[in-house]
Amino acid sequence: MRFLSVIFGTLLLTVMPGSAALAQSLDVNEQFVAEFEIDAVDVDAETFKASLSGEAGPYGRVYLSYDFTNKQNLDTMGEFTGFAWTQNGEEIVTGTLQGVWVKAGKVFKLYTFDAVSNGKLNFAIGEIDFVNKTARFDVSELKL
Known part of the structure; x- marks a missing residue:
């Protein structure tokens, strides 16, 4: 058992520095919060669609439509x-979301x-809560 622990520890130390080297940081111009309400949801056997509207920092009132799949x-x-x-x-500004x-x-x-029609690229991490009909995103405009 001790032998396996030594091998595992050696492998872990060997892999960890390489993993840290793979980490990337995003260089951003501006960050803002976007908050939405879910206006409608449509579900079929293979996809579900959601329409949202809300406020998104410098963009003001924004309307979103999503097609969720699980190919x-x-x-999960x-x-x-x-x-x-x-x-x-x-x-008028539009964007494609993926x-x-x-x-x-x-x-x-x-x-x-x-990808935004004003030439910007945004990265966002957020949550959609279908029970409470809300969504919130932390958005970062990437430096190109």
């Missing part, structure tokens, strides 16, 4: 695509990269 048939995670639309004064969702208790955590 790998995993129990899948993928999504979506679309965002906002009008701030005369300026990422993964993970079921975490009663909420779904979302990890998303979003």
Whole structure:
């Protein structure tokens, strides 16, 4: 048993420095919070769709639509695509949304990269709570 502990410890020390080297940091321009209410949900046998609206920092009032799928048939995670639309004064800005969702208790955590029509790229981590009809994201505008 002691022999296995020594081997495991040696392997752990060998792997850990390499793992730290793989870590990436995101270089960001601006960060903001986006909070939404779920306006509608549509479910069929293979996907579920959600429409949300709310406030998203510098973008003001934003409307989102998501298509959630589970193409790998995993129990607690899948993928999504979506679309965002906002009008701030005369300026209309749109965005394409893509990422993964993970079921975490009663909420779904979302990890998303979003290409925006104003030339920006946003990365966001958030939670959607279908029971309370809310969503909240911490959004970072990435430096390109």
